[in-house]
């Protein structure tokens with residue numbers, strides 16, 4: 336079946352098999368004690384890749400300003416609709432300083448504003464509950480995900496309290512129960528992180544890319560994952576954060592035999608190798624001089 340055969344309006348046909356569960360062999364589900372327990376009632380927390388995708392933000396006040404921070408941090412393209420008189424100074428500042436990302440429409444919202452097929456997501460942050468519901472209903476007709484600030488029942492998703500440190504993002508959600516407490520928990524969590532956690536993650540990202548270049552084979556996937564996990568466990572955050580490119584190369588030498596060298600050995604060997612390279616370069620330079 337190709338994707339053209341799927342009609343999003345018609346429901347999928349019912350499964351052909353009468354009792355599909357009876358077809359699952361008993362032994363496949365023999366040890367359920369080790370599986371994580373299910374606690375219903377939560378949200379699905381995911382990291383939405385909204386980069387270069389368009390978001391419609393209606394409103395330009397205080398809440399819109401906080402939405403803009405999240406959207407700009409995620410490299411989204413934004414259409415912002417609000418009368419100029421209602422702009423919060425922070426929103427006005429973002430519009431002026433991010434003209435390549437923000438298209439500003441200086442008026443109240445019209446339903447036709449939703450006629451842009453490039454819109455992926457709709458956020459409203461306006462002090463007009465009637466207009467909010469109108470926008471919500473129209474966006475749902477278009478099957479667009481919506482967040483209406485202040486009206487949880489009109490939200491497909493909630494925002495959370497976010498700690499950011501380079502590539503690290505930690506979002507705290509209380510699932511609508513206590514937004515202020517979410518911010519307090521976020522501060523506590525952020526305060527308990529080791530110094531340089533974000534930088535350690537940057538370096539691990541670099542190391543993973545180097546490893547993939549050095550051992551790109553698909554069948555090495557399991558070995559790569561096991562080795563990377565061990566590096567993360569055996570090196571401290573501080574050690575990872577300070578890792579140089581030369582140290583990464585030394586560490587990667589151990590991959591073939593599945594060895595993870597300790598921090599001290601790697602630092603020392605990288606130092607010796609670097610010194611040798613400098614010496615070699617000096618010898619080469621001297622040779623070049625003599626041959627002239």
Ligand SMILES: C[C@@]1(CC(=O)O)c2cc3[nH]c(cc4nc(cc5[nH]c(cc(n2)[C@H]1CCC(=O)O)[C@@](C)(CC(=O)O)[C@@H]5CCC(=O)O)C(CC(=O)O)=C4CCC(=O)O)c(CCC(=O)O)c3CC(=O)O
Pocket residue numbers: 401402482483484485486487490492493494495496497507508509510511512513514515516517518521
């Ligand atoms: C459901 C949700 C929908 C959504 O906005 O997506 C929602 C809804 C509502 N917020 C209200 C009030 C406040 N919201 C904040 C602050 C934040 N609110 C955020 C998220 C969410 N707020 C979502 C649930 C998230 C969760 O439960 O974890 C944060 C985390 C993220 C963000 O907005 O970016 C951000 C903190 C960011 C940070 O500082 O890190 C403060 C405190 C402050 O302003 O300092 C207050 C006043 C104190 C208080 O009430 O706690 C009211 C009542 C209005 C009224 O009573 O009239 C409603 C409506 C209702 O509950 O009915």
Ligand SMILES: NC(=O)C1=CN([C@@H]2O[C@H](COP(=O)(O)OP(=O)(O)OC[C@H]3O[C@@H](n4cnc5c(N)ncnc54)[C@H](O)[C@@H]3O)[C@@H](O)[C@H]2O)C=CC1
Pocket residue numbers: 393394395396397398399416417418420421422423442443444460461462463466484485
């Ligand atoms: N995290 C949350 O969910 C929170 C939600 N709120 C709620 O969010 C809403 C917005 O709050 P603030 O930003 O503080 O309000 P605000 O009064 O600062 O801003 C409202 C903005 O909406 C614009 N606006 C009003 N009607 C419009 C329309 N039809 N089309 C386009 N723009 C329009 C105004 O120009 C202004 O920019 C309020 O209902 C508030 O109660 C408040 C605090 C936290």
